Amino acid sequence: MALMINEACTACDACEPVCPNQAISTGDPIYVIDPLKCTECVGAEDEPQCKLVCPADCILPNPDWEESQDDLLLKYQQLHS
Template sequence: MALLITDDCINCDVCEPECPNEAISMGPDFYVIDPNKCTECVGHFDEPQCQQVCPVACIPLNPAWRESREELMAKYERLTADKAA
């Protein structure tokens, strides 16, 4: 699954720089996560870094975007290859 940021977000700006895939950006009202780039930090870290630094715990799993660990790893490999190219 990709992660999502709920409307409990206080726009504290700590999650965006922690994302190794640059999946987090400012939305119209609060930060958002691009599910096409979110790997839950699979391939980079043991745990999602945005969840680790979020002071209000507003970054749950996105139930609308279900992915297995294998799918997340494949996405990580694709994103890494795209960056290297």
């Protein structure tokens, strides 16, 4: 399942540089995650790097984008092929 950033985001910029898929970008007023690019770091890391570095704890699963681990891995492979 793709992740999303909620309104508790402080726009600190900690999450954007650690995303292996470049799925995080500056929004207005908070950062946003592109669900078409987010793989929760499946294929690159053992756990979502953005969640590890987020001081506001504002990154949550996106309920509109339910995907299996296999789906996330396939998406990662397609993004990096």
